[in-house]
Amino acid sequence: xxxxLLLCLLSVGWGNWLSAxxxxxxxxxxxxxxxxxxxxxxxxxxxxxxxxNILGGPSYTPDFGMLIGGSALMTFxxxxxxxxxxxxVLPFAVAYLFEGGVNFMVKPQLFFRNDKFRIFGLFVxxxxxxxxxxxxxxxxxVYERSDSTSEYRNSTLQLNxxxxxxxxxxxxxxxxxxxxxxxxxxxxxxxxxTQPDWTRAGGDASGYRNFSSGIxxxxxxxxxxIPANPYRGLYVDFRGLMYQKxxxxxxxxxTLELDYRQYKSVGQxxxxxxxxxTKHVFGHxxxxxxxxxxxxxxxxxxxxxxxxxxxxxxxxxxxxxxMFNNDRSTPLKRLLYHLGFVAWGGVGCMGPTPGKIExxxxxxxxxxxxxxxxxxxVRLDFGRNFKNEQNLFYFNMxxxx
Numbered sequence: 001x002x003x004x005l006l007l008c009l010l011s012v013g014w015g016n017w018l019s020a021x022x023x024x025x026x027x028x029x030x031x032x033x034x035x036x037x038x039x040x041x042x043x044x045x046x047x048x049x050x051x052x053n054i055l056g057g058p059s060y061t062p063d064f065g066m067l068i069g070g071s072a073l074m075t076f077x078x079x080x081x082x083x084x085x086x087x088x089v090l091p092f093a094v095a096y097l098f099e100g101g102v103n104f105m106v107k108p109q110l111f112f113r114n115d116k117f118r119i120f121g122l123f124v125x126x127x128x129x130x131x132x133x134x135x136x137x138x139x140x141x142v143y144e145r146s147d148s149t150s151e152y153r154n155s156t157l158q159l160n161x162x163x164x165x166x167x168x169x170x171x172x173x174x175x176x177x178x179x180x181x182x183x184x185x186x187x188x189x190x191x192x193x194t195q196p197d198w199t200r201a202g203g204d205a206s207g208y209r210n211f212s213s214g215i216x217x218x219x220x221x222x223x224x225x226i227p228a229n230p231y232r233g234l235y236v237d238f239r240g241l242m243y244q245k246x247x248x249x250x251x252x253x254x255t256l257e258l259d260y261r262q263y264k265s266v267g268q269x270x271x272x273x274x275x276x277x278t279k280h281v282f283g284h285x286x287x288x289x290x291x292x293x294x295x296x297x298x299x300x301x302x303x304x305x306x307x308x309x310x311x312x313x314x315x316x317x318x319x320x321x322x323m324f325n326n327d328r329s330t331p332l333k334r335l336l337y338h339l340g341f342v343a344w345g346g347v348g349c350m351g352p353t354p355g356k357i358e359x360x361x362x363x364x365x366x367x368x369x370x371x372x373x374x375x376x377x378v379r380l381d382f383g384r385n386f387k388n389e390q391n392l393f394y395f396n397m398x399x400x401x
Contacts, residue, residue, distance in 0.1 A: 049080035053372040064103065064128060069095040071397050073376055078112050086111045089228045089376070091397040101128040101153070107398075109227055118173065121161035130154045132185075133307055135197045135291060137350055137359030140308045141387065149191035152207070156183045156289070162218055173220045179241055183289050184209045201288050210287040213249040216241035228398045229375045230263040231271050243290075253283025253290065261401055269323040269340070275299075275401050276316045280354050286311070294348045295385075298400045300363040301344075302383030302392050308361060310350045317346030317401070323369065340369035340377070362386040 056070035074090040077083070089109040096102055103126040110119040131150040133143040143150065158181035164173040186207040192198055193205040202208060217240055224233035237259040243249040261275040277299065279292045292313040295303025299315050323340035327333045348361040365383035372378055381394040 050074065050076045051373050053376075055372075055378065064095065064097050064099075064101075066098045067095045068098075069093070069395070071378070071395075073372060073378075073397050075373055075376060078110070082114075086115050086226075089398070093397065097128060099129060102126065103128050116166045118164040118166075119161060120164065121177075122158065123160070124156065124158040127153070127155045131304065131306065132192060132195070132198060132288065133309070134195055136310050136352065137308065139197070141359065145304070145307075146189070148189050150189060152188040152192060153186045154183065154289075155186070156181060164218060164220065171221055171223045173218070173222060175218055177216050177218050177239065177241065179212065179214045179216070179243075181212050181289075182210075183212075183287070185288070198288070201285070203288070208288060210289070211248065211250050212243050212287055212290060213247040214241040214243035214255075215247065216255075224263065226375050229377060230273070231265045231269075231375075232263050234263075235259070235261040251283065251285045251287055253281060253286050255279070255281045255290070267322075268326050271321040272318070273321060273399075273401070274316075274318045276314075278312075278314045278354070280312045282311070292350070294350045294361060295363075297381075297394050297396055300346065300348050300361060300383070300385075301365050301381050301394055301400065302363050302385040302390070303348075303361065303388075304392070307388075308348070308350055308359070310358075311352050312354045312356075313348065313350045314357075315346060315348040317344055317363075319344035319400070321369070321399075323371070338371040340371070342367040342369060342379075342381075359387075 072092040162177040163175040224230035291309040294308040294313040325336035345364040367381035370378040
């Protein structure tokens with residue numbers, strides 16, 4: 001054993017001595033060769049059209065508890081030869097729940113014909129345990145969340161594509177949208193089976209089901225530099241949908257939304273972003289999953305999704321975003337270059353009509369950002385629900401708004 005260790009030490013020492021005796025010119029050639037290889041690799045990666053990142057492992061979400069989750073972010077140009085074309089974005093998220101169930105979501109942003117035509121949208125499949133807290137601020141504020149009062153199993157498939165056409169050379173886009181969804185709620189909690197809003201919508205001890213089919217329009221103004229993570233620009237979106245029985249929908253109702261977002265660069269990779277949104281649903285027999293939900297992973301982070309729902313909602317948020325470092329001269333600085341943080345604060349309001357506010361929902365939080373591709377971040381957010389005095393944690397691809 002001693003002889004073996006001695007031979008190892010001699011081998012290491014001999015190798016170090018040979019390295020030390022290498023001529024300066026040879027050493028310089030070696031360094032240049034290494035740098036050249038790295039530069040060639042970077043150029044090769046830059047020329048590649050498809051870029052993707054895959055993350056996965058054990059995780060936790062406030063709505064689903066412990067799970068095995070995975071996220072993938074794909075970016076590419078529809079025309080690989082046109083390097084000036086805006087890159088399309090395909091973020092995927094999938095989760096397998098320890099308690100049983102799966103959740104899959106895609107939110108594509110596809111750019112065609114030199115950004116003369118866009119396809120955005122939302123595609124969801126889930127078979128998960130969720131919670132229904134009733135409708136209206138007074139009920140939602142005090143409704144107990146538990147497996148005996150609010151829980152049920154939700155099996156839903158939703159297809160909601162948007163088709164946007166640029167008007168001339170302007171930043172205005174107009175086009176149709178379609179929303180088709182089938183929801184089946186089973187295994188309702190004993191307390192939920194007799195909840196007034198549940199039974200009023202047609203639910204009972206065996207569950208609830210609904211098919212919604214709607215068509216509508218979108219009118220948008222979009223001057224954002226990169227929609228998935230803007231540093232500057234303005235986005236205003238007005239949209240509406242009508243769900244009719246002649247379209248196959250079980251219920252007849254309407255939705256209207258107005259979404260305003262603005263982004264201002266306040267330094268190198270430092271952004272101040274703010275948004276104001278108002279959403280409404282009109283009708284006498286609204287499906288349980290089509291009420292406006294105040295508090296989601298994309299606005300008031302800190303409130304359980306669906307914890308507050310009614311026919312009308314208004315929110316306003318301000319968020320400061322900053323990446324940590326702009327210098328990449330050392331390995332540590334290169335690591336910090338890909339990290340950043342956000343801080344936000346805002347408020348939500350809800351009620352049975354656009355002009356009637358029954359409850360105010362304050363919100364604030366902090367988040368960590370990890371850049372996995374240029375201007376494409378993974379976000380980890382920690383939000384505070386001041387109304388119910390709870391904190392929730394979120395893990396998502398791309399920014400909240």
